[in-house]
Amino acid sequence: MPLTDTGIRGSKPKDKPYKLSDSKGLYLLVHSNGSKYWRFRRTINGKDTTRALGM
Numbered sequence: 001m002p003l004t005d006t007g008i009r010g011s012k013p014k015d016k017p018y019k020l021s022d023s024k025g026l027y028l029l030v031h032s033n034g035s036k037y038w039r040f041r042r043t044i045n046g047k048d049t050t051r052a053l054g055m
Helices: 005-009
Strands: 018-021 026-030 036-044 047-053
Antiparallel strands (some): 036 047
């Protein structure tokens, strides 16, 4: 399900970090302190890798 501006801005911190997934490996990681980080996860040659975006 594609993320929307409203959905991202409305995301609230929880007790534990959680992910708001978009598609094809892109997700927003929301931490318990309210900080939000974009991550991109993909598989290359059978190995999972995660990259931080915008840092």
